[in-house]
Each structure stands twice: as C-alpha cells, then as structure tokens.
Amino acid sequence: MLxxxxxxxxxxxxxxxxxxxxxxxxxRRGGRPxxxxxxxxxxLAGCLAAAACSSSSRKVVRAAPTTSSSSSSSSxxxxxxxxxxxxxxxxxxxxxxxxxxxxxxKIENEPPARPQSGLQAADVVYEEIIEGGDTRFVAVFQSTxxxxxxxxxSVRPTDxxxxxxxxxxxxxxGGTAKFVNLLHATSMIDVGExxxxxxxxxxxxxxxxxxxFSSTARLYAFPGAAGAKPPPPLFxxxxxxxxxxxxxxxxxxxxxxxxxxxxxxxxWDPAAGWRRAINGQPHVVEGGGQLIATxxxxxxxxxxxxxxxxxxxxxxxxxxxxxGSGDAWILAGGKVxxxxxxxxxxxxVISYTGSDGQPVSFLPGRTWVELAGTGTPTVLR
Numbered sequence: 001m002l003x004x005x006x007x008x009x010x011x012x013x014x015x016x017x018x019x020x021x022x023x024x025x026x027x028r029r030g031g032r033p034x035x036x037x038x039x040x041x042x043x044l045a046g047c048l049a050a051a052a053c054s055s056s057s058r059k060v061v062r063a064a065p066t067t068s069s070s071s072s073s074s075s076x077x078x079x080x081x082x083x084x085x086x087x088x089x090x091x092x093x094x095x096x097x098x099x100x101x102x103x104x105x106k107i108e109n110e111p112p113a114r115p116q117s118g119l120q121a122a123d124v125v126y127e128e129i130i131e132g133g134d135t136r137f138v139a140v141f142q143s144t145x146x147x148x149x150x151x152x153x154s155v156r157p158t159d160x161x162x163x164x165x166x167x168x169x170x171x172x173x174g175g176t177a178k179f180v181n182l183l184h185a186t187s188m189i190d191v192g193e194x195x196x197x198x199x200x201x202x203x204x205x206x207x208x209x210x211x212x213f214s215s216t217a218r219l220y221a222f223p224g225a226a227g228a229k230p231p232p233p234l235f236x237x238x239x240x241x242x243x244x245x246x247x248x249x250x251x252x253x254x255x256x257x258x259x260x261x262x263x264x265x266x267x268w269d270p271a272a273g274w275r276r277a278i279n280g281q282p283h284v285v286e287g288g289g290q291l292i293a294t295x296x297x298x299x300x301x302x303x304x305x306x307x308x309x310x311x312x313x314x315x316x317x318x319x320x321x322x323x324g325s326g327d328a329w330i331l332a333g334g335k336v337x338x339x340x341x342x343x344x345x346x347x348x349v350i351s352y353t354g355s356d357g358q359p360v361s362f363l364p365g366r367t368w369v370e371l372a373g374t375g376t377p378t379v380l381r
Contacts, residue, residue, distance in 0.1 A: 085143040086230055087123035089237025089364035097143055101168030101228035103219055104188070107137040108153045109262070112207040117286040118149030118216075124234060125293075126369045128158050129303055131315040133261030138162060141216050142231060148286075150213030151206065152193075155179045157306045157319040158371070160186050165349045166231045171219050173200070173212050176309070191222045234349055235295070235362040244333035244363050248355035252336035255329075256379040257298050257372050264370060266296050268334045273365065294365025296331040297352065299341050300374045320371050328352050329378070332363045336380060 083092040092098045102123075107116055109127070119125060122139040130136050136153060140163075155175035160182040163170065170188040184190065193200050199218040202211045238244065253268040265277040269292070276283045276291040283291045302321045309317035328341040330352055339354040354360045372378070 084237070084364070085123070086233045087140060087142050088366060089233075089235075089362065090143065091240075094143075097145075099230055100142065100220065101189075101225065102166050102231035103141040103169045103171065103191075103216055104159075104163050104166065105139045105141065105149055105214075105219070106153050106155060106159070106172040107139050107149070108151045108210055109135045109137055110210070113151050113210040115284050115286045115288075116150070117213065118146030119291060120285050120289060121146035121149075121216075122366065124367050124369070126162060126371060127259050127262075127264070128156065128162075128320060128371050129260040129318050129373075130156055131311040131317050132313070135260045135262050140166060140231075142168075145216040147215035147217060148203070148213040149215055150203075151210040152200070152212045152214060155183055155192070157182060157309070157317065158322065159183065160188075161322050161346050162320070163188060164346050166234070168228055168231055169219060169222065169225055171199075171214060178309070189222070189224055189228060191219050191225070196222050232349060235352065235367065236359055237364050238361045240364060244335055244361075246330075246337045246339075246354040246356075246360045247358065248339075249335040249337040251334060252331055252380055253334060254379070254381045255296065255298070255331060255336075257370055258376055258378075259370050259372050266293070266331065266368075268331075270334060274331060274368075276368070291368075292366075293368040294332065295362045295367040297341075297367065297369040298329040298331075298372055298378060299350075299369055300327045300376065301371050302326075303371075303373045322350070322371075326374060329380070330354075330360050330362070 083095075083098065084090060085092055085098055087102065105118070105122075107113075107119060109116070116137075118141075119137065119139060121144040122141050123143055124140040126138040126140075127135050128138060136156065138159060139149075141149075152171060152173050155170075155172045157179050159170075159172075159179075164186045167187050168189065169191045170183060171191050173193040175183075180190075180192075191199065193212065196219070199222065200212055200214045203213050204211060255266040255274075257264050263279050265280075266274040267277070269275050273292045273294050274296050276293065285291060301324075303318045304321060305316040306319040311317060323343050323346055325340060325342040325344075328339055330337050330339060337354045337360060339352060339360060341350055341352050343350045352360045
C-alpha cells in the first residue's frame with residue numbers, strides 16, 4: 001500500500017446469603033431451649049469449672065499483637081528502578097559510560113564510503129540530506145564505544161539545531177566558516193579535526209575523500225571534554241518487556257522511503273529488529289554485519305536551500321527545518337503508529353506523539369531517524 005506523507009500540520013494521522021454455601025442460616029428467635037441445648041450447657045459449665053481450678057498452675061500465652069495494614073504499607077519503601085542509559089533506555093552495564101557526555105560524529109554515506117565503520121554502535125542515528133541528493137549520518141554515541149569510526153566528513157547547517165539539545169562533543173572534518181560558527185553558537189564542544197588533530201588518522205586503503213577516521217576513545221580523550229554532562233533522554237522508553245502498543249498502532253513488516261536520492265528500506269525481523277537496506281542492498285558495516293535498529297522514525301521535514309550556500313559543483317546546500325512541527329511515523333516491535341513531531345524552540349528536544357496526541361514511548365534499544373522531505377512518498381506494509 002502506498003502512503004503519502006502529509007503537510008507540516010497534517011498527516012502524511014458480611015450479610016448472610018442462603019444462596020452461598022458458606023452462609024449462616026437465619027437464627028430462630030424466642031421459644032424455650034430443648035433438651036439437647038440444656039445438656040450442652042451442662043457440659044460447657046463443667047469444662048469452665050475445671051479450667052478455673054487449674055488456672056493457677058498454667059502459664060497464659062498471649063497472642064502477639066498484629067500489625068495493621070496501614071502501618072505495614074507505610075514502612076515499605078518503593079524499590080528504585082534500575083539505572084538505564086539516557087539514549088537507549090537499556091540497563092547500564094558501564095557506569096562510566098552512563099555518566100559521560102554524548103559524542104556526535106558526522107559519518108559519510110556516499111557509495112564509495114560504504115561499508116562504514118562504527119555505525120552499529122551508535123545509540124541514535126539521524127540521516128540527513130546533503131547537496132547532490134546524497135546523505136550523511138549524524139551518529140550519536142554514549143553507551144558503546146567504536147574503533148574505528150568513520151569515514152568522517154564535514155559539518156552541515158542542519159547539524160547545529162538538530163544536536164543543540166543533546167550537548168556534548170561534536171566530531172567532524174571541515175566545513176564553511178558559516179556552518180562552523182553556527183556549531184560554535186551551541187553548547188557543543190568542538191572536537192573536529194582542526195581542534196583535535198591528534199584524534200584522527202588516515203586509512204590509506206580507503207577511497208579518496210573517505211580516508212579520515214577516529215575512535216570514540218580518542219575523541220572522548222579531548223581535554224576540553226572534562227566536566228561535560230550526560231545527554232538528556234531523547235525519547236521516553238517503555239519498561240523492559242512491555243510491548244509497543246500506542247493508540248492507533250498497526251502491524252507493519254516493511255518500510256520504504258526516500259531521503260535525498262537514497263532509497264531506504266527497513267524490514268522487520270522478530271529475532272533482531274528492523275534490518276536496514278539502501279538502494280535495494282542490505283546496508284552492512286565494516287566486518288559484514290547488517291545495520292539493525294530497534295526503533296525507526298520517519299520524520300517528515302521541509303528541506304530548503306541554505307541562503308547563499310553552494311558546494312564546489314554549485315549545487316545548493318540544503319538545510320532541514322527541524323524547529324517546528326510535522327508528521328512522523330514511528331516503527332517498533334513490528335508495528336507502526338502515524339503521529340507527529342514537534343520542536344518548538346532550538347533548545348527543545350524533539351517530541352513524538354501518536355494519533356491521540358500522547359507521547360509515544362519507544363522500545364529500549366537503538367533508534368534511527370530518517371529526515372525525509374515533507375510529501376515524500378513512503379511505502380508501508
């Protein structure tokens with residue numbers, strides 16, 4: 001079934017009871033006691049007299065006082081939830097990683113740059129359009145290290161407003177002074193090639209323009225990163241074991257969309273997650289593993305030319321309007337919900353809501369966000 005993304009403001013959408021076995025029979029009132037009742041009374045009187053005679057030689061054992069339910073509940077404290085990583089919602093297995101800032105790395109996606117290195121370890125990945133219809137990745141690391149990571153390329157005008165609320169470190173290679181200044185206007189710590197050249201190395205076996213690499217360990221070692229705070233959560237996450245079932249969710253096993261000129265596919269594998277493919281081929285990383293996401297978001301945004309900016313072939317440089325609102329499709333657990341995204345200010349974290357207007361909680365795991373153009377034809381089945 002072919003679906004079309006919508007515009008920015010609409011969709012691409014104790015009383016006895018004789019009837020019960022344990023109930024008491026009604027007590028008969030009035031009348032004289034019969035012979036049986038008189039005999040029983042005599043027996044009971046004899047027992048009581050015997051008990052009274054021996055009471056001086058017996059120790060009385062009293063029952064311990066019971067604790068009321070109210071005092072019991074007030075003395076029981078709630079068990080604190082196990083700590084999780086802010087970007088994945090997965091349990092913390094390395095407290096040092098959980099307390100460090102996010103690290104954003106710009107990774108190339110032109111065909112000669114594939115297979116890339118390190119993408120499988122990123123907590124969140126945004127795919128953005130660059131000039132000529134190619135795409136580039138904004139890969140956000142925190143919970144997991146990668147060595148190597150790359151190839152690493154330049155900053156683009158979409159990056160500063162996109163990563164501004166994440167904070168932390170930003171790794172890249174080059175860019176116009178205008179775009180670098182936009183980055184410096186945020187709280188991001190510049191760990192680009194110019195600021196920290198020793199963190200980067202060349203892999204000469206790689207194609208031209210795609211030789212520059214680093215590692216998360218090298219980039220995190222930047223002296224200026226000391227004291228940087230961990231990132232805020234970018235999505236609310238479901239508790240472990242709880243299924244993805246927001247209002248309006250429907251079964252889904254396959255997604256096709258276009259970002260720039262790149263045809264992107266995600267196929268649901270119940271044993272693994274959403275398997276990514278690009279231009280009809282599985283998208284693999286160095287070493288051969290296919291890229292897999294727990295959550296996939298198609299965020300429909302307007303792409304407009306950055307005023308006065310062109311590449312060396314005079315192709316206009318595009319910038320995504322990520323401050324605003326629009327349609328968003330969220331896929332997780334073999335389901336999809338068609339909802340909306342909103343980012344009212346540059347400093348705000350992007351929020352995702354379902355068809356009922358309530359925030360959508362994601363499954364714990366890694367998330368890929370496709371910044372597709374508003375109106376992009378998208379296939380879902």
